Amino acid sequence: MPRSSRRTSTPVATRGGGADRPTHLARNVLLLLPAAVALWLAVAPVYNRMLVNGGELLLHLGESPNQTRVYLREGRYAMVVRHDVSGGQRFVAELTLADLHFNLILLVALFLAPPGVPWARRWRRLGLAALAGLAFHLALIVFRIESVYALELGEWSARHYGPVARNFWGLGKHLLDLPLKLGLPLLLWATFYLRLVLPARPEAAA
């Protein structure tokens, strides 16, 4: 039998599997979770390096001359040093990078789980979602560090950041760090797979 029916871009709850689709999806997610954890652990060292280097680059866009250095410690912590605080180099923050990007575990499991979708398409969509995730994590590391600069360095913060800037970095960090970080896997999954849970559209008359 031709498998072209699996290649439609509009998954429809038919073939007797519609009512079971969420059950199959949930089963697949749980089965894929250990593999997703393993994949996350495997790519974490490279991913951490990308976040540290990319975050430093983005921070430098707002500094003239460049004042921030972000170092990778033990492959999993970002050590933030600022050159113009307290008259010289000063360590200002340490971030646990896993805390930023552990949502990738759920992302991988959700994107590889949808039943009835060809594997090539699942991986392609996961790749796109991972790129969006990387952009998000880079934004998150910038907001984490800038919120330290704006709110946690006492007089230096008050001197360099006005009330609008402090609210911007503080609220932005709060929104990115909790709701958007935790909601991102569902947000991205729904971008590609919402039709798996939408009601089937009636077939047009011939």
Added chain:
Amino acid sequence: MSESSPTTVAGWWRRPEARFLLAFTLLLAGGFAFLAWNPINDHLVEPFTAGVARASAALLNFLGQGVRQEGSMLRNDRFAVNVLNGCNGVETLVIFWSAVLAFPTATWRARVAGLLLGSLAIQAINLVRVAALFLTGAYLPRFFDSSHTVVWQTIVVLCGVLLWIFWASRFGPRRRPAGGP
């Protein structure tokens, strides 16, 4: 053939996915901003968190842990933990509520039922999380940090996502009369 081509930006914005994404993001951000507002945090979130701590203490004492609750703090002779934002299940609740309210095709009765039942389920899972983390801290302390940051956050959010998917698939669609246009 779909009436709006997915290959054009204008076509994509007319699709239900676009409406869901926009509504979900706005509800998520707005919901968290609302809960972060000091009067709401002080008079709603903090008492709720203390209630979560109370229920967790009851569960742990049912398991024979001899836990005392002091506000949002749980302690016994082996371990102490402070139940804060991030461990009260509120984030997953807001994600779940935002996803239910943003879903493009559902009756309000289905939404209300989903919100109530889903909230109970998420809080039950969160209760297990708090108790499990306390036991991890008491008996396997070297696993506490990773359990707290990665493992249980992932599990609770995953449960919220799966609950929404089940609700959307089974209760979300409006019932259409048979043979209608």
